[in-house]
Amino acid sequence: MKDVRLAKYRVVKGWGTEQAFSFAATGTGSGLYVASVASQFVYGVEGTLGQLIGLGLIVVGALLTFAVHLTHPFTFARYISNFGRTWIPWGAMALLVAVICGLAALGLDKLASVPLYLTSGLFILAGACALVVTLYPGLALASTGMPFWKTSLVPLEFVTFNLVAGASIALLLSVIDGTSLELLFTLRAAMMVLLLLSMLFTLLHIGTASESIRGAARHLLLRSELSYPFIGGVMIFGLLLPLGLIVATYAVPGTGRLLVVAIVMVLVLQGSLMHRFYLLRTAIRPPLV
Amino acid sequence: MKLGMVIDATVCTGCEACSMACKIKNGAPAGIWLTRVLEKEDGVYPQVRKQFIPILCYHCGDPACLKACPTGSISKRADGIVVVDSERCCGSKACIQACPYDALHFFYPDIKGEFGGKLTPVEEYWRGNLRPGTVMKCDFCLDRVAKGEEPACVSACPTTARVFGDLTDPESEVSQLIRGKRTVQLQTQLRLDPSVYYIL
Numbered sequence: 481m482k483d484v485r486l487a488k489y490r491v492v493k494g495w496g497t498e499q500a501f502s503f504a505a506t507g508t509g510s511g512l513y514v515a516s517v518a519s520q521f522v523y524g525v526e527g528t529l530g531q532l533i534g535l536g537l538i539v540v541g542a543l544l545t546f547a548v549h550l551t552h553p554f555t556f557a558r559y560i561s562n563f564g565r566t567w568i569p570w571g572a573m574a575l576l577v578a579v580i581c582g583l584a585a586l587g588l589d590k591l592a593s594v595p596l597y598l599t600s601g602l603f604i605l606a607g608a609c610a611l612v613v614t615l616y617p618g619l620a621l622a623s624t625g626m627p628f629w630k631t632s633l634v635p636l637e638f639v640t641f642n643l644v645a646g647a648s649i650a651l652l653l654s655v656i657d658g659t660s661l662e663l664l665f666t667l668r669a670a671m672m673v674l675l676l677l678s679m680l681f682t683l684l685h686i687g688t689a690s691e692s693i694r695g696a697a698r699h700l701l702l703r704s705e706l707s708y709p710f711i712g713g714v715m716i717f718g719l720l721l722p723l724g725l726i727v728a729t730y731a732v733p734g735t736g737r738l739l740v741v742a743i744v745m746v747l748v749l750q751g752s753l754m755h756r757f758y759l760l761r762t763a764i765r766p767p768l769v
Numbered sequence: 770m771k772l773g774m775v776i777d778a779t780v781c782t783g784c785e786a787c788s789m790a791c792k793i794k795n796g797a798p799a800g801i802w803l804t805r806v807l808e809k810e811d812g813v814y815p816q817v818r819k820q821f822i823p824i825l826c827y828h829c830g831d832p833a834c835l836k837a838c839p840t841g842s843i844s845k846r847a848d849g850i851v852v853v854d855s856e857r858c859c860g861s862k863a864c865i866q867a868c869p870y871d872a873l874h875f876f877y878p879d880i881k882g883e884f885g886g887k888l889t890p891v892e893e894y895w896r897g898n899l900r901p902g903t904v905m906k907c908d909f910c911l912d913r914v915a916k917g918e919e920p921a922c923v924s925a926c927p928t929t930a931r932v933f934g935d936l937t938d939p940e941s942e943v944s945q946l947i948r949g950k951r952t953v954q955l956q957t958q959l960r961l962d963p964s965v966y967y968i969l
């Protein structure tokens with residue numbers, strides 16, 4: 481009781497593990513959907529499986545928030561009437577449009593009588609909305625009063641981590657499919673760039689945190705129980721090791737390559753989840769007085 | 770009209786009478802204190818000082834919670850009081866993340882009674898009147914203010930450390946205190962214009 485009353489650094493625990501899982505699932509799904517639609521448009525590769533898995537992950541993440549996080553989920557409908565104040569309604573709407581248009585586009589694509597411009601339009605709309613889904617949690621966090629999150633680097637981190645997580649699944653699917661070497665080359669290059677950007681944004685975020693909060697944030701990330709998920713889970717096993725392994729795939733052919741890519745995917749996905757987890761746990765504020 | 774408060778921390782003894790009065794008035798569940806008193810220790814022995822700082826919702830001029838709420842359940846009245854409509858709250862806790870003063874509290878549906886599992890008759894009464902799974906915050910005792918009374922915490926303070934009134938009325942006691950003494954708002958760098966001023 482005595483400790484509770486002391487004016488000190490405050491750790492806010494409003495959003496936690498379930499939000500981390502939800503953000504990771506919707507983000508990874510959106511990233512995968514974007515990667516699959518782009519592969520289909522640019523390289524003409526059949527992207528149905530990737531798109532279905534992507535949309536499925538988005539739905540799982542949304543349902544997780546809906547069923548676990550929100551205590552009165554059916555007031556969710558009010559999101560529609562509250563645009564303009566917060567990014568959350570924009571994200572929710574983008575998520576809904578991405579899933580509906582994505583499924584509609586997949587369905588209509590199978591029908592020969594449907595004009596191409598209609599399905600292409602739906603794919604592009606769903607892809608654009610999926611991009612918003614990769615971005616909006618970062619924007620929502622950055623607009624809160626949490627000093628460690630109040631930076632434009634947070635949305636950038638969300639986008640790069642989400643896209644790299646999606647691309648890691650797309651890469652595995654492309655290796656299994658094996659029909660387009662150009663796609664494989666592009667996905668590997670894109671993943672390397674995204675992994676480097678994720679690393680850069682994360683390091684910049686920690687390095688440029690405001691003076692009052694930097695010490696507390698560093699303590700939380702580097703010297704508390706969060707140091708293992710952060711340094712190990714995110715920085716080493718989530719970013720550095722996958723980067724090295726992707727480079728290694730150029731030298732490993734056949735089944736070995738498939739195994740390496742599968743390991744990369746697992747590492748990147750856990751790193752992406754840990755990133756949300758550590759970020760939500762660093763909800764710290766300086767003392768009020 | 771803009772209702773607000775001046776808290777003279779130099780006369781606060783940390784007795785928590787305000788916290789208890791608020792708890793009784795609003796029936797806040799166990800672990801939730803809509804107002805409470807922080808302790809701050811300054812200096813190095815033997816030159817030390819302990820200060821008590823009562824905190825509550827600051828009913829900001831530009832509330833961060835209001836902007837963060839995805840369902841629009843938080844609103845600011847014409848008299849400056851920021852209120853939560855629990856019927857519209859979805860429990861996203863976005864406002865809790867947004868408020869830099871930690872003034873919003875989540876009423877978890879599984880919160881037990883103050884004295885363990887069984888609820889007291891008073892707690893049972895309040896459980897019937899509050900909506901679990903929503904956010905709770907100080908509303909400056911809206912019903913008391915409507916009757917021309919002061920908030921419960923102000924009435925309960927034995928040292929009159931808390932003064933409540935209209936900040937836009939130059940003749941009100943709060944305005945005179947703000948003009949006459951060196952008052953401060955907390956965390957002004959956030960530019961939220963809190964309606965609670967401190968004499969520290």
